[in-house]
Amino acid sequence: xxxxxxxxxxxxxxxxxxxxxxxxxxxxxxxxxxxxxxxxxxxxxxxxxxxxxxxxxxxxxxxxxxxxxxxxxxxxxxxxxxxxxxxxxxxxxxxxxxxxxxxxxxxxxxxxxxxxxxxxxxxxxx
Numbered sequence: 123x124x125x126x127x128x129x130x131x132x133x134x135x136x137x138x139x140x141x142x143x144x145x146x147x148x149x150x151x152x153x154x155x156x157x158x159x160x161x162x163x164x165x166x167x168x169x170x171x172x173x174x175x176x177x178x179x180x181x182x183x184x185x186x187x188x189x190x191x192x193x194x195x196x197x198x199x200x201x202x203x204x205x206x207x208x209x210x211x212x213x214x215x216x217x218x219x220x221x222x223x224x225x226x227x228x229x230x231x232x233x234x235x236x237x238x239x240x241x242x243x244x245x246x247x248x
Contacts, residue, residue, distance in 0.1 A: 133212040
């Protein structure tokens, strides 16, 4: 017998959430582009021939900075993907700490927010 097929529930989105989702999708595409570009630069850098130690040192420093940028971009991409998943599953805008709704104003300003303002503030104070 075939395994049961899970049906994904239809999530009704309000206009503000649709707008946030569209922005997140655009942000996701931009981050993919940045990461691909950084990977291409990294590949080119490893293939370069160095004329002296100064060039080598300069290149290594640049590669280290590129790695850090890529790491930050990958982290942001993960957060964007999590927010899109939450929107698609109907769990977006719910505080991960207290399960209360995150204010729409906070979500408009910080669409990747996983905590309501009260939980965020108490976390920062501790």
